[in-house]
Amino acid sequence: MKLRFAATFDANEYRKRGILQRDCLVILKHLEEDRERIQRELYRIVEKNDAAIVSGKPPVELDVVIDIAYRKRSADANRLMWALYTIIAEVINREQGTRNRVTPEELYEQDMVDWAPRHRFVCEESSLEFFKIVLQEEKGKIKSIDTKDGTCAIEVWQTSSFWNTKQMAEHIDRLLNTLEQMGVIRENDGNLDRIMRDVDDWRKLVKG
DSSP: OEEEEEOEEOHHHHHHTTOOGGGTOOOEEOOHHHHHHHHHHHHHHHHHHHHHHHTTOOOOOOEEEEEOOOOBOOHHHHHHHHHHHHHHHHHHHHHHTTTTOOOHHHHHHHHHHHHOOEEEEEEEGGGHHHHHHHHHHHTOEEEEEEEETTEEEEEEEOOGGGOBHHHHHHHHHHHHHHHHHTTOOOOOOSOHHHHHHHHHHHHHHHHO
16 A cells, blocks of 8 residues: 655754654654644554454555655746747847747747656546546646557646646756857846846847
């Protein structure tokens, strides 16, 4: 059995309790309702294992996976991404002249080919329409569907609309590195507000 729940590392609590790495323990900070939910689930598993042991059956092996829960990417980060794509397109088009002009949308589509995470889902053919609706609302853009023997394999590309703050920050940094390589210099401390303010200056520099 696997349990998966979000948690935030609390370094102060870790130090306060004096827990060492060899203890294989990490102190985690949850909302109270999260603690209660996890406690109920663990108690339920313990009771099930006690009953299994009494009846001579093997106990359930528990595999707990703890993930950091990142927020969905912000609207400001999305605006910044498109502003950077616009600047990159302007630089490319200025260097190439009027031939083979590129658009920010074309640059974005190519980056999604290069960087968007791929996911594969399998369902029965009779459930395909339901899965298509859910996946396109929650996971990303459906790129292919292979049907065989009544089973459908669905490939989904997790494009930027479905990224969390960490994924978006990594991609913005890639775009900023691209601008640096193109000679558009950035001077900021990595702060999103500061970068947003720099966009207008970059535009003036490119057009100048």
